[in-house]
Amino acid sequence: MESSGSAWGRNIFSAQVFRSVLALDNGSFAIVYSGNGSQSDTGANLRIYGPMRVALSSRIPVATGNGVVGTRLARVGSDGIAVIWVESVSLKLAIHAAVTGAMVVSESTLATLPNNDNQSWNVAMLASGEIVVAYAKNGSNDLAFKRFNASGVLQGSEVLVEAGANPSCVGVLPLAAGGFVVHYFRSAVATAYKFARFNAAGALQGALTTLAVTTFNRNVTPAERNAMELGNGNLAFVDTSSSTNAGVRLYDALGNFLSTVVAATGASGMPNTVCICPRQFGGFWLAVGGQLYEYDNAGTSLRQSAVAGFAPFMLLDRAGNGPVMVSHLVGGGFTVVLSSWSADLSAVENTLTLSTSSSYPLSYAWTEVLSNGMLASVVCGQASTGAATVHVSIPQAASILGIVQEPAAAGAVVRVATAGKFASTQSFSGPAFDRRSATPPGTRGVAVGTAAILGGLAG
8 A cells, every 4th residue: 555664554453344445436435544654553544546446646644643543434525534533542533535635624632532442433424414423431431422514513512322331332324314323332230232313413313222131242343334224214233132143133214123033043152243234225135154144124034145155244235136245264364355146145256365464363454335336445464464455356257348548537438449358356456458559558447237337547
């Protein structure tokens, strides 16, 4: 990601997953990472990339302080990027332009946390363009949130979710109707998993709801994927009521309990094996270890995979096809792989290794679906291979329909070369393609799903 220095990206986590990649418009994306080249916890940085992993900006320093721990991204407004990070125990916010990465609002402190744990806070953008930042408060251990507009101005005041909750696994789920859900594990007395619904103005809707009164049955990241909204407005949460069950609990849009969907049972720790993802046209995917299940909005089982794949830490939906698994394999070091499934879940179509180390464990990772259907990933190993790396991949095999031969604005008519093929197991840095004189070296093009993406670099 950077040509000099090795300490780019916090390298002391233990296989954590949090949003360090953010999809932007036109297939572009942003990444955030800590470090200054020599110290991985000094400073926070932003970079903007185009759809072919071409850097559209140089490294943009967001912060220069010491003790930077977690860094997350969220869209804000129509053209902003909210950068949120923990510096020692201070939770901070800055806003940058999505096109250029230029600073719009300089850093400010939102709250003081009880510790520098990444699971004690989270952020999401609402349908209105505002962002919600939920966090644990130092001293009181309350769970609270604040809302900010695209100019970084606080909307209303701080809202208390639960006093003395001492929360962990904090997540914010934006809802299509404009509101949001805050979900978390209460680790204080009478431990429990809970959620609360709020409207777009931050007013509580209904009552604080207990998902399960239980011990810490699920403690894996990402907390962002512990809950999802389905196509009919129902809410689904990973079921934590039993350490031996793997499934979800379904609620309607008003927060009323509907049913529990148990996909599998087993030994203690089953909730930690669950990975969920909504389908774009209704229903949801659920993985238990490497076993995949497909359900409709009501939780009725539609099919399950004939074979098991790698156990994922993220599931990504592909419209009209099976999902993509993002998996972390352990064995002397680590390997992060993408696996794409057929629509009928009968087989894994392709497996692509993003990053691997034979000696050092994984520090953190994230994969994001881009607006053009491609996938962008960041993977960071622990020291001494702690530099974060960025990857762009196609979530299925594809043939190139054509590549543009000249620069042009989106939607313009341009000359296109139409020879060559591109396989999903190849990287953008070196695909096999027809190098005839009509094709400038370095250009790329792909077909994703049913849409042809004719993109590339001229010259």
